[in-house]
Amino acid sequence: MQDFGAAFGEAFRLLVSLDRDLVEIVALSLRVSLGAVLAAAAIGMPIGAALAVARFPGRGAALVALNSLMGLPPVVVGLLVYLALSRAGPLGPLGLLYTPAAMTMAQMILVVPIVAAVSRQTIEDMKEEYEEQLRVLGVGPAGMIATLLWDARFSLLTALLAGFGRAIAEVGAVIIVGGNINHVTRVMTTAIALETSKGDLALALGLGLILLGLAIAVNAAVMVIRRTGNHAAFA
Numbered sequence: 001m002q003d004f005g006a007a008f009g010e011a012f013r014l015l016v017s018l019d020r021d022l023v024e025i026v027a028l029s030l031r032v033s034l035g036a037v038l039a040a041a042a043i044g045m046p047i048g049a050a051l052a053v054a055r056f057p058g059r060g061a062a063l064v065a066l067n068s069l070m071g072l073p074p075v076v077v078g079l080l081v082y083l084a085l086s087r088a089g090p091l092g093p094l095g096l097l098y099t100p101a102a103m104t105m106a107q108m109i110l111v112v113p114i115v116a117a118v119s120r121q122t123i124e125d126m127k128e129e130y131e132e133q134l135r136v137l138g139v140g141p142a143g144m145i146a147t148l149l150w151d152a153r154f155s156l157l158t159a160l161l162a163g164f165g166r167a168i169a170e171v172g173a174v175i176i177v178g179g180n181i182n183h184v185t186r187v188m189t190t191a192i193a194l195e196t197s198k199g200d201l202a203l204a205l206g207l208g209l210i211l212l213g214l215a216i217a218v219n220a221a222v223m224v225i226r227r228t229g230n231h232a233a234f235a
Contacts, residue, residue: 003201010202011209022206029187032100032174033167036107037115040163044112045156048119049145052127066120069113074106078176081106085177098179103187106173111163118159123148158222165218169211 014022051062083089085097085105096102126148134144149156171189178185180194188207195204 007201007205011205014202014206015209019203019206022203022210024183025186025188025191025207026210028100028185029168029189032103032187033107033164033170035104036111036167037160037164039104039108040111040115041160043108044115044163045119045149045159046145047112048116048121049123049149051116051120052123053141053145053148063120066113066117070117072110072113074110074170074172075176077109078106078173081109081173081177097177098181098185100178100185102177103174103185106177107167107170110170110173111167114163114166115159118162119149119152119156122152122155122159126152154225157225161218161222161225165215168214 047066051059051066081102082097084091085094085102086092096105123145127144130148130151131144134147139147169189171193174185174187175190175193178187178190180186180190186194188211192204192207192211195201195207
């Protein structure tokens, strides 16, 4: 019990003193995950909106595939990205393996289906409400997608926050493509796994507390955004 107490005390000391290694790991984690979420938004939101508005043969199969991709095993994604970025892979000449860019790519692939699926459901629900008005105004499919994306912006922000929560907590894929290299690709989740295996509980606990704080902050942000969206809808 004394060891655990000492570890918690040291963890709080690291947090209060803004330990250099801890800050470096947290900063890299945020940079990688935020980059992945922004890239996923640029890809996933238009895909989700297009699936919500368009009607075409095979749409049902596309929706099944999209929903299935939400459960992609992270280690499988990590393996596929590793193969693509390895020297023998198609993207090998770029030299991205074991870099933050490779980790961002892996996290992006995991987040895109979440953003696309949530966007599709959100836009489809809104389309049922506004489709007739938009058609009367002569708005085409592209204009409808843009309009609905804008009107659903508050709901879509919650999708991005959900994607960020998935990305920041990822460990399997990023350790495969990043290698957990100190001062290069070591993020919070991989550092926690490594430091726990080494018995260095102080740093692991400090990083764990930050991850917990981020999870609480994300959920609080989702609640605030939903309330803001509701007030805007009734204004």
